Amino acid sequence: MLIGAYIARPSPLHRVPAGAKLILLAVACAALLAVRTPAGVGASVLAVVVLYAFGRLRPGEAWTQVRPLRWFVLVILVVQLLITDWVTAVSLTSRIVLAVALAGLVTLTTRxxxxxxxxxxxxxxxxxxxxxxxxxxxxxxxxxxxxxxxxxxxxxxxxxxxxxxxxxxxxxxxxxxxxxxxxxxxxxxxxxxxxxxxx
Known part of the structure; x- marks a missing residue:
């Protein structure tokens, strides 16, 4: 599956025009750059989960969007833990995963x-x-x-x-x-x- 695999579902997100989704994706990724605290990361994760729910996408379908990142994210996390604090390390890796998840959401709900x-x-x-x-x-x-x-x-x-x-x-x-x-x-x-x- 992964990015590029459109899944036809009767959901509100599927009905949003492609252009609007791309603009909102750019805005959301830019907003993720400002996330620095655990509370902000938690709120962002919740928002992405809600969006996947609106798209009527199953947890397994969401997981396939970020699964290929697991080793890359692990390496980034370890490196960040060595040079910064754990809050910064978790924030950075979480933002990467969330950005990919949002991009995957767009392609899953748009031809x-x-x-x-x-x-x-x-x-x-x-x-x-x-x-x-x-x-x-x-x-x-x-x-x-x-x-x-x-x-x-x-x-x-x-x-x-x-x-x-x-x-x-x-x-x-x-x-x-x-x-x-x-x-x-x-x-x-x-x-x-x-x-x-x-x-």
């Missing part, structure tokens, strides 16, 4: 085509400066769609590690992951080239 159309409309004034809104929205769409693909590759590599008893080997994880991602990139590049979009 990719609607997001692309909203981005094109938002960037249309930049045409006069040589920006092609259609290409920008295509790149962003590909980025969104690539996240679950890369996460899937990572999961398959991790499963293969466990089967071989090499769970603790960083090399056994990193090398197949890089090879898999590069193969996916080659396939994607060939598809774009076939459609005349390789410039």
């Amino acid at each position: 990719t085509s609607e997001l692309m159309a909203a981005i094109e409309r938002g960037l249309s004034p930049l045409r006069r400066f040589g920006v092609d809104p259609a290409r920008v929205s295509l790149v962003m769409s590909l980025a969104i769609r690539s996240v679950p693909v890369v996460a899937g590759i990572a999961q398959r590599v991790r499963d293969a590690q466990r089967a071989r008893g090499q769970e603790r080997s960083i090399r056994a994880f990193a090398v197949p992951l890089v090879v898999g991602v590069l193969r996916y990139a080659d396939t994607l590049g060939e598809a774009l080239h076939a459609r005349g979009m390789d410039d």
Whole structure:
């Protein structure tokens, strides 16, 4: 699942226009930058939980949005604990998770085509400066769609590690992951080239 996997549900969030969601996402992420206290983090977590409830999304569907971050967040948390206090460390890592959860909420409740159309409309004034809104929205769409693909590759590599008893080997994880991602990139590049979009 993860980011980019739209789930059709009859919820209030699903009916909100894509453009409005993107604007609110930007505002919410900016607001998260101001969160510094445990009380603020708690209130932010509660707000995100309520939003997922409004979207009629299950806990498991919410978890898949942030699950790939768990090791990254753990490393960041440990580093922050070494150089700052625990309040700052928890605040920073929580804000990262919440921002990803909010982005996941937008993509779970909005079709990719609607997001692309909203981005094109938002960037249309930049045409006069040589920006092609259609290409920008295509790149962003590909980025969104690539996240679950890369996460899937990572999961398959991790499963293969466990089967071989090499769970603790960083090399056994990193090398197949890089090879898999590069193969996916080659396939994607060939598809774009076939459609005349390789410039």
